[in-house]
Amino acid sequence: MGFFTKDTTAPEAGALEPLSRDRLTAVLDARELQYGIDDDGDVGGYWDGHLFYFFLMGGEGEYLQTRGRWNREVGIERLAELTALVNTWNAEKLWPKAYVRAEDATVGVYAEHTVDYEPGVTDAQIDQHLACGITTTLRLFENLDEHFPDEAAEAKAKLEVED
Template sequence: MTPSPAVVRPDQELITQILDELDLDHTLDAEGDIAIATPELTVYFLFGSEGDLFTIRTFYDRHYSVDDKPMLVSALNEWNADTMWPKVYTFTQDSGVLRIVGDSQLYIGAGVTREHLTTVVAHWVRYAIKFHRWLTDRLAFETD
């Protein structure tokens, strides 16, 4: 019988190691969260207050007006219906500017294997970027 792989409890140190192994440049933001920042998007690696939820949250840096919301909701619904992650939604700032946010979450309360966590991080970051490209193409089609 093959032994089960070791289970780990993800934390910031482990996520930093994984990002280094994947050659993904990252930093700590003002709140101490790990982030990958590009001109188009910022990806955050977050842990729930109870330590049982790992979230990769992406803030897309393009801003939209409230008038764009119907078109955006239609595009986001299409993405959410066709893909598993990230799940994307609009966020309206106090100024009335719309932003798009993407979330991917993993329950880690019982631990996960390091291999699974590495795969999840790699795929989620890749799909956060893929969504940005997809939305850019999709909205270009809408405006043509």
């Protein structure tokens, strides 16, 4: 069998269970975390005011991706500055992968942590994946907040008014 040839033999006894939305939500429930499921069946929620989604991707839903969006409004004129900060993060950190997108008059910053669970996954691995994806993304967002304190203060004030 070649390195890139998929092994199609029967799984061994005690094989790992496939990734599923039910297993994902069970892990969130076990941590007593608040989340919702949108019309597309995607699981998401807010952590520290930032929107996160947990996507099952791939032909069999075997990839788990934690994706967060920085909840700050930064003008498009600061795109180069934000891009440089995110590129520095990507060069110095293993995860999450982060990227910047121009969105009309503002700039969006996203972070993703994706793992392939084609062979299956334990509940502990799902829990670790979610914890890693959320906490490292929040560290990135805190780092960006330090460079954009006015935008961070404005977003915090909006959250306090909404509560």
